Amino acid sequence: MSLSAITATLSSLKSCQGDIQTGMDIVTDVAMDLAEAQDIEVNPDIKELEAMMLECAKLDREINYFVDVVQQVTSEVATQQSEAMFGLSAKVREQFTERIARLSDAELHNHQKVAAFKESIKNSFNQANQGSADNLEELDEDIAVTQSQSNFTCPLTQVEMENPVKNKKCNHHYDEKAILGLIRTRHGQKKKCRCPVVGCGNTDVKESDLILDQMLRRKIQIQKRNSNRT
Known part of the structure; x- marks a missing residue:
């Protein structure tokens, strides 16, 4: 595989990463709808959505590490003889496996979109309890009244x-x-x-x-x- 082909593959991976993050935003929106209508402490659907967010965060993190490893390894072999390219795949696999082995799934809770998911659910639930929005239609009306006070x-x-x-x-x-x-x-x-x-x-x-x-x-x-x- 040529270095240009590797660059194209990494570009595709980053595009997939963007799709993953868009999906995480959609999951957050669905969870916020549920939180506004129900008690999040006893709602199994929200717990399942949180688990989905963590899986997406894990995949997002792995793509980041994989891209980083590939870029590091290819930069090392770019100045070497062409024979070095034959061992590129094995070297990437070895370094990527070593990095992933050092990671803890507990760190996934610090992922930016996971943290935003939890904060959004908490705010949505509090908003529902305060009676400011019992459903999406009522929330629409509330936003229409107060949008002049919000800076978008x-x-x-x-x-x-x-x-x-x-x-x-x-x-x-x-x-x-x-x-x-x-x-x-x-x-x-x-x-x-x-x-x-x-x-x-x-x-x-x-x-x-x-x-x-x-x-x-x-x-x-x-x-x-x-x-x-x-």
Whole structure:
């Protein structure tokens, strides 16, 4: 196999990874619907959905490690004789197996989307208990009334966010793709990333500070549906 073929394969894997993460968002939406209607402590469906999220997180993690190992091994053999390519598969398999063996499934609970799933379920259940939304239709009405108080616009792109993330340090929201792009650009320039919200004193936004806000994403989707109806 040529190095160009390997690059194409890794690109396909990353595309699959994007599909996995989209699936995790869908699972979270389904679980939030259930949490708004039932007691999450006795709802076996939500427990099953959480188990599904953990399996997706495991696959996502394994793809990350596999891609990392392949890139590392291929960079090592790229400057060697072509004969080195014959042992590439075995070397990748060996290093990947070693890395996976050191991992603990307990770490999967720290996966960004798993953590967001748990937080979203908790918020949905609390919202249902407070009587603010007994079902999705009532939630739609609530969002319609309060949407003027909610800011769905990314401070970077100035357009409606698709995947909002919350900065746990300053509590500001941004579109995930936009803020990650800014952070990486600033780091590439050997600079810190300042929060793009005017007047914010947070001068060092890190990727680890960002938390997916599934509740806000859901509100944005509901507002978009309501707009389409009108």
